[in-house]
Amino acid sequence: MKPLLVILMGSQADRKQADAVAEAARPMGMDVKMHIGSAHKTATHVLNLLKMYESDPRPKVYVTIAGRSNALSGFTDGAVISPVIACPPIPEKFGGADIFSSLSMPSGIAPAVVLDPANAALLAAKIFALSDPDIREAVKEFQDSARQKILDDDTALNVEG
Amino acid sequence: MKPLLVILMGSQADRKQADAVAEAARPMGMDVKMHIGSAHKTATHVLNLLKMYESDPRPKVYVTIAGRSNALSGFTDGAVISPVIACPPIPEKFGGADIFSSLSMPSGIAPAVVLDPANAALLAAKIFALSDPDIREAVKEFQDSARQKILDDDTALNVEG
Amino acid sequence: MKPLLVILMGSQADRKQADAVAEAARPMGMDVKMHIGSAHKTATHVLNLLKMYESDPRPKVYVTIAGRSNALSGFTDGAVISPVIACPPIPEKFGGADIFSSLSMPSGIAPAVVLDPANAALLAAKIFALSDPDIREAVKEFQDSARQKILDDDTALNVEG
Amino acid sequence: MKPLLVILMGSQADRKQADAVAEAARPMGMDVKMHIGSAHKTATHVLNLLKMYESDPRPKVYVTIAGRSNALSGFTDGAVISPVIACPPIPEKFGGADIFSSLSMPSGIAPAVVLDPANAALLAAKIFALSDPDIREAVKEFQDSARQKILDDDTALNVEG
Amino acid sequence: MKPLLVILMGSQADRKQADAVAEAARPMGMDVKMHIGSAHKTATHVLNLLKMYESDPRPKVYVTIAGRSNALSGFTDGAVISPVIACPPIPEKFGGADIFSSLSMPSGIAPAVVLDPANAALLAAKIFALSDPDIREAVKEFQDSARQKILDDDTALNVEG
Amino acid sequence: MKPLLVILMGSQADRKQADAVAEAARPMGMDVKMHIGSAHKTATHVLNLLKMYESDPRPKVYVTIAGRSNALSGFTDGAVISPVIACPPIPEKFGGADIFSSLSMPSGIAPAVVLDPANAALLAAKIFALSDPDIREAVKEFQDSARQKILDDDTALNVEG
Amino acid sequence: MKPLLVILMGSQADRKQADAVAEAARPMGMDVKMHIGSAHKTATHVLNLLKMYESDPRPKVYVTIAGRSNALSGFTDGAVISPVIACPPIPEKFGGADIFSSLSMPSGIAPAVVLDPANAALLAAKIFALSDPDIREAVKEFQDSARQKILDDDTALNVEG
């Protein structure tokens, strides 16, 4: 039984960011489910989805993806016991100030903010790895390979130069 | 039958801002009701409150007050037909970037952002004034008095100088 | 007798934003009038326009559109009893800091700031809906359709995946 | 006949900044007049004041002082032929973003932005100095004295150390 | 065997923030260990600490606390398999821009950013709750109590008013 | 004898901005001279240029154009009695923060900051207009024509619509 | 024996910036070595490289190049006695706020921040010039040529115009 990553988008427009999370998550050994739901417009729909997943016995992490003012991440975090990772698209307007709608949370609302979608998947893997030896091994391999890539790049640079 | 201003705070900590709105609103001829409810933590409670007020036949405007990441204003706006005025406390941290959590709304979510609590009450009065001659008169008097204040200050300055 | 949305632009350059407001407003049942007038350069012209519209008995909302330093919204708000919605084009330079020229209003000046032009039209509709059952119905249909779009997108995503 | 510095404040709250300009301006040989008038709330009053001063034959510079969203400077500049110096109080909120309401002017509106009130008076003096030999001499003395202050401070520092 | 929260501070100056995390974490059922170590000045010391904790069989979450340019969080995250929560003190200077040193991570480095220290402890609890029923219960109780607090505040407000 | 506008660029790269000032200035009746000189790299060259122009009996305004950290405007202002207009190219990087290198002047240094090059020329014209009736007339015509353009645009819009 | 410039990149992606430093440094008389190493992912590799170079008897300056959150510059500075120049690529996102990860250093960590890669090479040359007469001569020639370029541009402009 693989652990479950539930990716929740605020709208269809966030699909690309959600796919980037999913593509990084699946090879590390998670099942991935994706949903679209707006905390602003379809709050009840989102609450129903969350209730359904919370009753699923598998270990779960939620990744919430919402541009502009991100209500979805805090809304989700307040409704579930499982951890929530807020992974909003990097905002272009107003010097990127929308990121603070993911960060400035009230007491008792604690989504983990991670900017890069592949890093969001990695954080989810690190969380599942606490109790899942296969995912622990996958994280280890991922990190080793990232380190080796740098060592190889350094070697290549100095052979070349 | 006076029109109704429903002031919704995200937490007890927003009470001072809410009182400032209420104190400016009452003399202009509105009934004021205040509530505390968090879109993050008590979404269902907020939805129930909104449903109750939406079924009230009086003309209504909502004022939503929430610091940090303001989910409450958009959440309220998506759930009601009446207009919503977002009046968050002016944020101190991060160059005030939290204000963009009130401004950066997705399509179909349209709270009116007003920074000053007395101005939020004035906007509510202008909205009610479209169909309420008493409030229309109150707005007119308020504006005339604000204008006269400036003319008097100018006269005093030049008599003095 | 339909209610009236008066869209006031600071210059010909704001036409595109004005059209976006108008296109969203008309299907919701408002009459739309558009004008060009600068608070900086043609203050008397703007005051005359506003006086003319204020004497029109129809319910009215003003939408003011002015880039760079937005004097037009506050100038209009101080001259009329009807509500004013400031809908400036999203500024590109200086991290979008021009938006604060729409927000930082003195006491007694209370335009509603809304960033998205279609959302500005929606706010106007919500305001008129307080006393106009047809527009109330239009807002309700608009919101229901926006909600249904999200539910359909979620269903399609999960049928597909 | 001394040239004339007209200081225009947006409200009584700007009095301190206006006094700082006046105190620096008078010793340099200008007559100073102060007024209070809001472009938002008392546009006609401001236009009347400007018309009155524009018909005064003396050389004139206007200094406009308005906090928050500064409509007054551009509004004044568009209504007069004489130069306008915008000298808003340095804004505290939102990282000082209100300063852009003084800077981001449309074509044909050209107030000179100067942050420090004594510097605003100096710029006015430099402008009058183009045609007024007494003020020219005052500017020269002011600059010489500022330079000497630095040379003296450097000497004192090295005598001391 | 309780799970372990390792709080790593960049310097003695971060002690207050570390204590705030610890005080929120202990009642939820975690063991807490605190350390001081600088990624800039004592990299080897930090690597040794991390190696020691990584060989401890208990489930672990790291909380890293470092002001100014936060190298510690990414440095820790790259060296461990367990999840890392970056909880820097909210920066005062430069509009709080130091927060981006916690957020702008390269590929393969995925600390969870959480601003509030009690929220950092809550996120750690949510992570441990995936495999620890006692902590799961503690999270549930914490959330229920936070919700009830709001409902009670709302009731008190309306009884009073 | 026409008054003289001296445009000083920090480098060849500022030529386009300088030309935009010149093109707007010449039709208003000023003579224009352009120079390149860096306060950082060729301070003595700039001081010599300024000494030469200061001894020219014609009324003069300087326009200083320098990107990145603008030392040139303050450096020029401290060395001349005539007014200086800082007209830096609008900066792209770091949210345009370079503009503050033009604004944040010490006591006794008072360049007029104007963002738009044509507006910088207009401010120079307004300054010269204090003592030059031809330029006064040119400013008046320019302003009248700018006003008429708006009135015509408004008429065209409403004939069309 | 030429002095040595060690350019350290956080990843292969920083190669272009590193090459720009190297191209400006070599003609001034430095030997250049380039390496890739991440303080986050390969801390031990970087420490080993630094230990190797620190034992090299030649005078050395390090240039560290790392985008996003720059841990590399402070990490290097804490591990070496030689001076470190942080030359991060100019950041595009979030109004360039990542630059503060290079600037906001704790006590005892003192990299020199220089934005332009050719300027970073120039600073290295100025440092080596303190004890190396050839490089001193190269700096002098570079500065003279930069000055002459401006004088020539000014002459060309005025011959042309």
Add this chain to the structure above:
Amino acid sequence: MKPLLVILMGSQADRKQADAVAEAARPMGMDVKMHIGSAHKTATHVLNLLKMYESDPRPKVYVTIAGRSNALSGFTDGAVISPVIACPPIPEKFGGADIFSSLSMPSGIAPAVVLDPANAALLAAKIFALSDPDIREAVKEFQDSARQKILDDDTALNVEG
């Protein structure tokens, strides 16, 4: 013969920052000279000072301290062959944007920006250490002591706790 640190302040107001640099520099084995001179107001005085110091045969580093728009650092850097460290006081207004007047240098102007005054002294020491074994030893001792402080703090924390 000790190497020489020349601290140049823009005005008497920068004395505190200059003293902090000097107090950290002297124990590391540098001679310190302090001067006051404004690039804006007393350019010739500054150029004369720099010419005098440049003809001194001792190794030299300049530290330039100027608040608001920092012209002094670039102005100094362009006039000397020795390295220049810009150490402006951390700016309070406008989100600290004045720091960019120290960073945004044109080609050929390369001051090293360091925020903390003690760190500026440390960088100067690292530069002198390239050719001065006594200062090299002082830097080593300083770094060792900073490292030991952290190790001791960590030990104390864990003995205590």
